[in-house]
Amino acid sequence: MPQLYEALRNSRAIVTGARQEIPTSGLLYATPPIELTRWPAPPQPFLQLRRASDEVNLLLAEQCRITQGPWWVFRQKPGAPAGEVKGKFVRPGASYFILGDQALSPPRLDWCVKVDIALEGMSAYVMSVPATLSEADSTALVEAGISVVSDVRVRPVGVVAGRWDGDGVAEWLSGEPVLIAIHAEHSPKKLGLRINGDPYFLDWPEGESELFLSLGELPAGTHEIVVSVDSNGENSKTEGSLLAIIRDPDVHNETGLAGEGIRLRSFPAQPSLPELWDGRALLEIDGPSDAGAELALTLRDSSGAQLAIHHQNLRVPVTSSDWQSIVARLREQPQIARHYDAADTAELAVSKAGVGFATLRCERGFQGLRWVVSTRHRDNGYIARLIDRTDGDPVEVVFYPVERPLDGQPQPADQEFSGPPRGGLLVASNEQDQAAQIIPPDANQLIGTGNATPSIPTTQKSLVECTRLMKGHQLWKSAQLPAHPFGVRERRRVLDAITGALVGLLTPGKWASFEGQIATQAAADVDLDRAQALVGESPAHRVAAEAIANHLWEWDTRALLIEGFSEAAGALISSSGMPNKLKGARFLLQLASSPSELLEWETAERNVYLRAVMTDPVLVRAARFAVLGTVEEVAGGVG
Secondary structure, eight states: OHHHHHHHHHOOEEETTBSSOBOTTGGGSOOOOOOBSBOOOTTSOSEEETTOOHHHHHHHHHHSOOOOOSEEEEEEETTEEEEEOTTOEEOTTOEEEEEEETTSOOOOOTTEEEEOOOOBTEEEEEEEOOSSOOHHHHHHHHHTTOEEOSSEEEEEESSOOSEEOSSSEEEEETTSOOEEEEEESSOOSEEEEEETTEEEEEEOOTTOSEEEEEOOOOOSEEEEEEEEEESSSSSOOEEEEEEEEEEOOOOOOTTSOOOTTOEEEEESSSOOHHHHHHTOSEEEEEOSTTEEEEEEEEEEOTTOOEEEEEEEEEEESBOHHHHHHHHHHHHTOHHHHHHGGGOSEEEEEEEETTTEEEEEEEEOOOOSEEEEEEEOTTTSOEEEEEEEOSSSOOOEEEEEETTSTTOOEEEOTTSOEEOOTTOEEEEEEOSSOEEEEEEOOOHHHHHHHOOOOOOOOOOSSOHHHHHHHHHHHHHHHHSBOOSSHHHHHHHHHHHHHHHHHHHHHHSTTHHHHHHHHHTTSOGGGSOHHHHHHHSOSSHHHHHHHHHHHHHGGGOOSHHHHHHHHHHHTHHHHHHTTOSOHHHHHHHHHHHHHOGGGGGGSOHHHHHHHHHHHHHOTHHHHHHHHHHHTSOHHHHSOOO
């Protein structure tokens, strides 16, 4: 539906119950979470677009709806936001939040505890469901409208569902038969089945633990399927449910997978142009094994006119790791680099004669604040000009030089910025938007002046100081890269310096001095024998360091690095008081390689692990040794 895409691209979005709006084209790209101040009523449209046609908003109102109450159930998952369980059921041994009108009485359960929530007229409760539920517990939940999945499970079978979240929601295309399997731990006599509220009763096959049902071809829309069982088929207390979503088939246009022989996947699904350029977007390309194909990258301006095109050969399949190398080489192509800052869209096409082709279109998207970097013709330096498309709020501009990357220098917002010889980071912000841009160094002047190690002064070891360094790392890491490849190198040097400063802060003494020595060295020149010796002097420390050294060569993926490090340093992690050995390993490796990733952790949990590190610095030394001894593609942020 082209008009829907255009409306999403050119309109702000209104979320019912939220104070702030989603910026223009924000729904096409990764958008920060929206905070609700009141809970939307299910009959209300959850999402609408300003200046969009009635047809578009009616479609959004139909497709983007909040589920019915009276309770909304959210399952807690470690390291991730709680996700809604649309089937409104709980599993023994799991943790949940439930949300409902403040006039509602919660289930009368000892393990259902009220918590504060900033939502007008709503109450929230956390439920830590015991591994074994009594009949009274199950009854209390069912009376509140919440199912218990203990004995009964419902899942899709047969024709592969288009989507199955493993927790109660499945999608099929219109015209496909809906086949489900119902599993019961104890063979019942009767099965109760409700489809959109219409009741059906079936005999359960004697001695069988699983029943297969065909529901035929359901019409497009959302269908609630609830099954219930007990020993005599009446007053059923044990339920399972499945939310079946039937969608009309999509018709691919030229931007989709036009060739069945070549398939292109991107993460995120619709990356922006900056995400593609910076390497934050990952691509995978499938095709005939070990076959040659052609990659074409075309840059276009806002009117669609071609600015530059580059062709190169590649071999499929292409993994996400392969793509990181490919995009680094693309950034170095002169005709691409020259026109990147003026480009509004990039088109990627992968083709193989007689096999097929696939394309991906990446747009810069609407940006309220945006820097445009260009070359100074007078002396070959760089200038940056701010484009402000916001609603007139005052804009603050701060420049962070490479030499002191965390010391901001205020700049006038209404004038062009002239970059210094070593470059830096330029940040413009107001209440609505922020634009962070790496300013490349002047390569000609850099040859004469030489490299300078970024200086990162630190204060006393504390949670506040650690968080300050993490946020500084995040500011530089998330900034948009310029077309010039020297900007990539300078940012890498700054990120390494901030990481080294944080590690040095947490490991005073010999290791901190070692960090200062390796700050100017290439990764291949770091003395790993010296690093191993500095991990620690006690027998336990030496055992851990030797175990790490003996397995560095095996850790060629991030998953293997985390798992292997958790085993090699497991005794140290456990003795430090970290509550989870594997999660502790991931925390330590993130801290030692890309500390801004730790800002994605819940603050309270992050501080628990940070306190353990501040008490026992050998943990950081061991993790840093593992990172220094592993290739950049693996250790450059473990995710």
